[in-house]
Amino acid sequence: MSPDVLSLTRELVAVDTIDHDENHALAVVAPHLEDAGFDVRTVEHEPGRGTLIAEWHADATAPPLCLSGHVDTVPLGGADWSRDPFRAEPDGDRLYGRGTTDMKGGVAAIVCAAVGVATSTRAPRAGLRLVLTAAEETGSHGARGALDALRGRPSGPLLIAEPTSNAVFHGHKGALWLSARAEGVTAHGSMPHLGDNAVYKLARAVGTFEGFAFTEQAHPAMGAPTLNVGTFHGGLNTNSVPDSAVATVDIRTVPGQDHAAITDDLQARVGDDASVGPLVDLPAVWTDPADDWAAAVSAIAADVTGASQGGEPRAATYFTDASVLTPALGGVPTVVCGPGEPELAHVTDEWVSIAKLRESEEIIRRVATQWCET
Incomplete structure (x- = not known):
């Protein structure tokens, strides 16, 4: 029963x-x-x-x-x-x-x-x-x-x-979750010229993701692929130059999209400001x-x-x-x-x-x- x-x-x-x-x-x-x-x-x-x-x-x-x-x-x-x-x-x-x-x-x-x-x-x-x-x-x-x-x-x-x-x-839809990580050099917050601010570098990097245009056509049932920056974390305390910052990105894909190619495209956009890599990769x-x-x-x-x-x-x-x-x-x-x-x-x-x-x-x-x- x-x-x-x-x-x-x-x-x-x-x-x-x-x-x-x-x-x-x-x-x-x-x-x-x-x-x-x-x-x-x-x-x-x-x-x-x-x-x-x-x-x-x-x-x-x-x-x-x-x-x-x-x-x-x-x-x-x-x-x-x-x-x-x-x-x-x-x-x-x-x-x-x-x-x-x-x-x-x-x-x-x-x-x-x-x-x-x-x-x-x-x-x-x-x-x-x-x-x-x-x-x-x-x-x-x-x-x-x-x-x-x-x-x-x-x-x-x-x-x-x-x-x-x-x-x-x-x-x-598929899910491609990425991390974007920036590295810098820490210094006292009163002497920022002695450091390299990772938050600024990451902010420039993820700013290039806004309005990112996918080249693929929208799927008839799933619609268009999407990208969202979900988190942004950087620094440990107010009076130090942050030497590390990381953001996470949630991309939802449609059939036919190449996740590795998307990752490479975003890496090319950010250049040396950050490194981009996968967290979750599901087609x-x-x-x-x-x-x-x-x-x-x-x-x-x-x-x-x-x-x-x-x-x-x-x-x-x-x-x-x-x-x-x-x-x-x-x-x-x-x-x-x-x-x-x-x-x-x-x-x-x-x-x-x-x-x-x-x-x-x-x-x-x-x-x-x-x-x-x-």
């Missing part, structure tokens, strides 16, 4: 996984999967931070459908929450708590749907593979840590249950909406939610573990479809619709049943 998706979401939210301790969250779902006949193992990329790989009939005649989500969450932020962020309190149709939308609700829907399929399907044509990751929010480190266990093994398509309000997104992901499996997922989602089929294809501005998993699994068709609301990810008083949790479980169950039985 499948666990209840609302109850499982609440159990997951109760485990604090803000950039740590994901193994405790995985321990919540592992027994449900094991009881349903899944072979479950956890691959750690660092102590206490693992990615769970659960397989059911992975050796069937057709490759397994892959379902994925992450169990880590972002910090609570500086503002006070009106509710305990780890109690997952329902209020009408809303379930409040850190990770309800991004994306413990999606993970709960995956697990409940997978258990339901595994306990009701006999002699499946294809099996299921769940990849539930750690450390997605900071650059998909958990997914990278599990690659040796995934590469070279047959795989069917990939569904990531990140927040889409149960709409089907056919891909997402964009896109699946043709006309792909048979992707079209079937869209039809199922529309039927469950009552939304109209068709319309313009959609994509996410955020990144997902698909940047790592899709190429590792052989470039399989990939969609993003989960119960959370994209605009509620990372916010104070984050919540998810309870009705959409149940819709998501049904969508994933139908997608998995169709893949395993057809």
